[in-house]
Amino acid sequence: MSFDYEQAYQWMYLIRHTEEEIVDRYHKFEQMRCPTHLSIGQEAAAVGAMMALSPEDHIYSTHRCHAHYLAKGGDLNAMIAELHGKATGCTGGWGGSMHLVDESAGMMGAMPVVGDYISLAIGSAMAFKLDGSGRVAVAFFGDAAVETGQFWEAVNYAALKKLPVMFVCENNQYATATHISERQPAGEIYQRVKPFMWSAHVEDNDIAAVFEAAKECRSANPGFLEIETYRYREHVGPNYDWDLGYRTEAEVVERIAQDPLPSVREKIEGSLATKIETDVQRQVAAAFDAADAAPWPEAVLR
């Protein structure tokens, strides 16, 4: 079966364009008043993995959850309203960018304390094993989550109980501004997990490879997939951050030159790509307009 580049581009462009609009508006209008962690550069990991899932599967995500939320089919209007702190947001203004949720789409929740989402996904996997529904629970997380106790507690338990859970580790090399070499011993993460379960690794500049690996991972019960990816912007906020000195401008520019979006776009017909882009731009503009016009949430009673 050939890979559906059209669908991939649809999701990737939706995520990229939504976040580029957040970049443009974040400081200009000062209306999105919450810590916002952008996925720009990491779209192929989220989209490639998500395309291997069934719509009935349930996912959990991190502080950097925009890509997962949108790729799982989370409501765009509710997300943009949430970033604006409006009543129509997906948590009515209580959670903000780091707590996106859309249960109707199978996006069960996101949370910023590293490791928690892995534990919650284990619970969903236990439920799916109990109800025999064949669904799979997926935890998306970054390379730093591998440093938490919850990750290893989950790996141990998932392997012991043969749970229908996918661990998807998006390795972007940095925890905030600390390189992985300062946090973990040498060697690849997926190799450390191999004694417990099916475990593989793939690079996200080949989204078809991400998809194929994720399909295998989904049927592994449990499986671990490490996806090499890269975040272009600062850890939190809309800017580039090479001025901090923890990585060079050359490193970032080199990775942007390998951006997976243009190569996916090339695989589909130009007029189709343009139509996808025009439709997405219209949807995103409408979402920002709706968020602007939406009411504030009611005050919390003392």
Added chain:
Amino acid sequence: MTYRTEVTKALTNTLQNDPKALILGEGVADPKGIFGTTLEAATRFPDRVMETPLSENMLTGACLGLALEGWKPIYVHARCDLLMTAMENMVNTTGQWRQVHQDRPFTMVIRALVGRGWGQGPNHSQAFHAMFAHIPGLRVLYPVDPASVASSYEDAMSCGWPTLVLEPRRLYEVEELDYARFDNPDVHIITFGDVVLDASQAAQTLERSGIKAQVYPIEDVSAMNLPESNVPALVADTGHLFLGAAAEVMARLMEQGNTKVKRIGPPFTAMPTSTALERDWYPTQSNIIEAVSGLLDVSVRPLEPVEAGEAEFKGPF
């Protein structure tokens, strides 16, 4: 029936009445079954009583995941102290989930025993009801009357909020609480946890001196329903006084105009193991009588100090 039997019955009934109810924990399906309380459920519903690895933090998060999928987990810990390993998922995810997610209800119970006696020591004795009740969205129940155990579990399993149920180990062999109910008491002795036993003994001694002391255990720490009458009140706790549950009781009583209030509890230290040190660490009957006498400005001589419950509990755990 003893407190222990009431717990056993409540857990078994919960699984029998609700096919979505689960019991998980380290020791729930082992030969001793958490002081025998989970053995019947484990025998009758082996698929829904799950032995677990330690991994307390991960499994607390997993219980939230189960709950979001419609299951109703009861996660069991043999000691309250062990909950410190699960703090992250008790507070940042489970505790806040319903409020942050548009009032989304779910059923999740964490059950833990508060140890006391036979030298349980610094890490097997701590009563953390105040610390957990400080988290908005996390309910804390602390049943002390055997007759309250069943309703506490029914409440926890049906309220739609994550609920911590604390059980005082020292009360496990108690069949009923022995204190009188007065229409017009002279003083309230408001208690948390097993100090209700010492308060009950103190009340009997006080009554012989003509003082009607109403023992008033608080079993729903989060609701914290207090007596409406403003007779003098003593608050006795086995948890620490500093920033504790007793301080909250006193603040509320003072806000309703009651200025004759006092509290007693353990010293602000870790709980020592040695019998000699442990005996004096918890508030005793004598301490309570002395404090009440001070509040009412009377003199009552305590009877021989008896450590309630100690005679029955020979350890080891």
